[in-house]
Amino acid sequence: MSNFGIRWPGDSFINRGLAASVLALLVAAGLFGIVGCGSSGNSSSSGNGGDEIVIAMLPKLVNIDYFDACQRGAERAAEDLGIRLIYDGPSEPSGSEQNKFIETWTRQGVDAICIAPNQPKTIKRFVEKAKERGIKVLTWDSDAADSGRDLMVNQVDDKLLGETLIDDIARQMNEEGEWAIAIASLEATNLNTWRRYAEERALSHYPKMKLVETVVTKEDESVAREQIELLLNKEPNLKGIIAFDSNSVPGAAEALKRTGRAGEVALTGNSTPGRMRPYIKEGVLESFYLWDPRALGNLTIRLAVKIVNGEEIAPAMPIEGHRDLVFSENDSTMVILSDPVRFTKENIDEYDFGI
Amino acid sequence: MRPYLLPILLLAEIALFTAISDVQFGSVADFVDYFRYYLMDLVPQAAPVLILSFGMTVVMLTAGIDLSVGSMVVLVACVMSQFEGDQQFWMTAIPIGIGLAFTLGFVNGSLVAWLDVPPIIATLGTMMFYRGACSIVMGDRENDPFYDVPGYEWFAGTVGTVVVVGILFALGGSWLQWSRWRRELLMLGGNRVAARYAGIPVTKRLLQVYSLMGLLTFPAALCFTAHDGAVNAGSLPGLELKVIVAVVLGGTQVEGGKGSVFGSVIGALLIAVLDEGLRGASGWGDRNLPFEISHLRFVLLGGLLLLGVWLNSHADKSRPLNPASPTATPKPT
Numbered sequence: 001m002s003n004f005g006i007r008w009p010g011d012s013f014i015n016r017g018l019a020a021s022v023l024a025l026l027v028a029a030g031l032f033g034i035v036g037c038g039s040s041g042n043s044s045s046s047g048n049g050g051d052e053i054v055i056a057m058l059p060k061l062v063n064i065d066y067f068d069a070c071q072r073g074a075e076r077a078a079e080d081l082g083i084r085l086i087y088d089g090p091s092e093p094s095g096s097e098q099n100k101f102i103e104t105w106t107r108q109g110v111d112a113i114c115i116a117p118n119q120p121k122t123i124k125r126f127v128e129k130a131k132e133r134g135i136k137v138l139t140w141d142s143d144a145a146d147s148g149r150d151l152m153v154n155q156v157d158d159k160l161l162g163e164t165l166i167d168d169i170a171r172q173m174n175e176e177g178e179w180a181i182a183i184a185s186l187e188a189t190n191l192n193t194w195r196r197y198a199e200e201r202a203l204s205h206y207p208k209m210k211l212v213e214t215v216v217t218k219e220d221e222s223v224a225r226e227q228i229e230l231l232l233n234k235e236p237n238l239k240g241i242i243a244f245d246s247n248s249v250p251g252a253a254e255a256l257k258r259t260g261r262a263g264e265v266a267l268t269g270n271s272t273p274g275r276m277r278p279y280i281k282e283g284v285l286e287s288f289y290l291w292d293p294r295a296l297g298n299l300t301i302r303l304a305v306k307i308v309n310g311e312e313i314a315p316a317m318p319i320e321g322h323r324d325l326v327f328s329e330n331d332s333t334m335v336i337l338s339d340p341v342r343f344t345k346e347n348i349d350e351y352d353f354g355i
Numbered sequence: 356m357r358p359y360l361l362p363i364l365l366l367a368e369i370a371l372f373t374a375i376s377d378v379q380f381g382s383v384a385d386f387v388d389y390f391r392y393y394l395m396d397l398v399p400q401a402a403p404v405l406i407l408s409f410g411m412t413v414v415m416l417t418a419g420i421d422l423s424v425g426s427m428v429v430l431v432a433c434v435m436s437q438f439e440g441d442q443q444f445w446m447t448a449i450p451i452g453i454g455l456a457f458t459l460g461f462v463n464g465s466l467v468a469w470l471d472v473p474p475i476i477a478t479l480g481t482m483m484f485y486r487g488a489c490s491i492v493m494g495d496r497e498n499d500p501f502y503d504v505p506g507y508e509w510f511a512g513t514v515g516t517v518v519v520v521g522i523l524f525a526l527g528g529s530w531l532q533w534s535r536w537r538r539e540l541l542m543l544g545g546n547r548v549a550a551r552y553a554g555i556p557v558t559k560r561l562l563q564v565y566s567l568m569g570l571l572t573f574p575a576a577l578c579f580t581a582h583d584g585a586v587n588a589g590s591l592p593g594l595e596l597k598v599i600v601a602v603v604l605g606g607t608q609v610e611g612g613k614g615s616v617f618g619s620v621i622g623a624l625l626i627a628v629l630d631e632g633l634r635g636a637s638g639w640g641d642r643n644l645p646f647e648i649s650h651l652r653f654v655l656l657g658g659l660l661l662l663g664v665w666l667n668s669h670a671d672k673s674r675p676l677n678p679a680s681p682t683a684t685p686k687p688t
Contacts, residue, residue: 054377054638062647062649084638086377086637086638086641087637088634088637088647088649089649091649091652092592092593093589094589094590094591094592095497095583095585095587095590096579096582096583096590096591099582099583100400100630100631100634101634103396103400104396104631104634104635107378107389107392107393107396107635108376108377108378108635109378119497119585119587120497121497121498121499121584121585122497122499122583122584122585122586124499124502124584125502125511125584185495186494186495186496187495187496187497187587216495
């Protein structure tokens with residue numbers, strides 16, 4: 001008899017092992033029995049059998065302030081409407097982890113799933129599976145247009161935001177000189193749509209401005225700071241930076257501050273007031289933009305409930321606590337939350353977005 | 356570890372998480388139905404970890420470790436995703452994927468066997484190297500040719516993954532269990548010098564072991580890309596850690612000289628059930644816990660790992676014939 005390893009198949013241990021396995025099965029069967037009885041006795045708070053509407057919401061990742069604010073808005077809406085909200089997601093911005101959540105919720109038979117996809121291409125099969133089981137699928141924050149989702153809730157008109165950002169930076173640069181882009185990834189649909197509109201407008205409206213570099217910052221403030229510092233050293237003639245996500249803007253602001261080029265290089269973008277307040281007050285940058293993320297979460301849940309109830313989502317539809325519904329010009333399944341708010345030294349204290 | 360402890364732990368875990376998941380069973384049929392879907396989701400999700408745990412067990416028998424498995428899987432997937440998704444994919448991307456997987460493993464093996472780099476350092480280096488190579492190959496894009504390859508989806512299904520994993524463990528596992536090769540590895544892991552004196556070709560065996568690990572990243576990449584349909588350079592963060600936890604839970608000793616691939620199967624399933632259970636229980640957690648239940652993920656994973664290690668050493672002490680020295684001779688075959 002060998003003394004190594006676990007003695008599964010094929011040694012004298014097998015009889016005792018077999019007996020033990022049978023015992024294990026019996027124990028488990030007993031446990032299942034208890035669980036089964038306990039559950040069927042208490043069917044009031046049922047996930048898939050009861051009348052209560054259950055909506056699952058999947059952010060790109062959990063535990064970052066932007067999505068935490070979205071969660072608070074969603075919870076408020078769920079409370080108002082008397083539905084049950086499941087808000088959960090991966091701890092890293094990973095597409096495959098998100099897919100597993102979609103599979104779990106599909107099996108549990110929730111009524112609607114609202115996804116902010118990290119990798120828009122990878123959710124396709126999982127959206128199909130959910131829809132096969134009669135689950136409504138919405139995307140929010142970032143789109144997966146080819147996935148077959150029912151509705152996209154967009155925080156902002158992509159074209160409007162992209163053009164607003166480039167107009168702002170152009171004004172600060174007197175419409176001439178070198179500028180650069182900082183962006184979390186070249187894959188996320190929302191960020192790159194804004195980037196595309198900004199680039200297009202720069203080409204058509206501001207011929208004297210030259211895009212010299214696009215820096216990828218991986219949703220990470222410290223990566224953004226390092227990358228922008230490198231960029232600033234490399235490009236002594238740089239006059240402006242547009243940063244397209246909530247981590248790149250503070251990262252870029254910190255880089256400007258540390259290299260002493262604040263004021264010389266203009267910066268704008270979209271980020272959260274909580275993090276930008278010190279930089280705005282110090283005058284590192286003049287302005288940045290954002291929508292209310294709580295309103296985004298709130299509107300997403302309200303629309304999901306309407307879809308689950310079989311209501312038609314139509315333009316100019318009144319929604320409690322929001323403006324009448326506005327659709328995107330290019331996509332009839334995309335709803336626009338609001339116009340972006342411009343934050344400056346003067347108005348930054350007037351807003352409380354919870355982040 | 357006593358072999359029956361693991362299955363009991365697994366069943367208890369399933370029962371616990373079913374109890375706190377948001378599913379109610381009106382009838383026995385509901386119950387059966389739920390578990391059918393449960394297994395249909397669980398096995399394809401766990402397939403990469405299951406496949407890799409086979410290779411990792413073999414590596415650990417030799418007192419080695421391979422931290423680069425996650426990076427290797429993603430690199431193989433990234434390279435395969437460069438090809439067009441059509442019939443040709445089977446003739447181009449697949450052989451290249453197999454070749455690449457083997458090569459990556461062989462590089463690890465060379466570092467460990469020929470250059471005598473400690474495995475943890477060698478594979479830590481290649482882990483970063485291969486992950487960097489993914490970014491070079493992919494840039495920041497996300498590629499999805501896998502949706503369009505005819506027949507590819509089979510590897511995403513329950514049947515496909517069960518067949519792949521089943522063949523690997525049934526044929527590979529039972530061959531391994533009775534092979535002289537495994538006994539040589541056990542001896543090598545227990546005492547390398549003694550193994551060399553006993554006439555075991557240590558260098559050759561190490562090369563074989565790491566190349567096998569590399570080769571197995573191909574089926575793992577196959578199942579992963581079929582399941583997810585798309586890949587980018589950052590896919591599958593932390594996969595190598597899950598595989599190592601699975602193998603250690605399954606009763607394999609990190610110090611080498613002891614272990615079984617069959618234990619690793621249960622170890623991998625334990626992790627998959629834990630992961631899946633926490634996802635399913637978020638509604639229950641919201642009502643009953645003062646914090647979000649998903650925050651428990653790493654706490655429980657770490658706890659499970661420590662429990663596994665403790666059970667291992669505990670079981671050893673209680674056994675009269677303790678293989679303190681693995682040179683207590685493999686049977687000549």
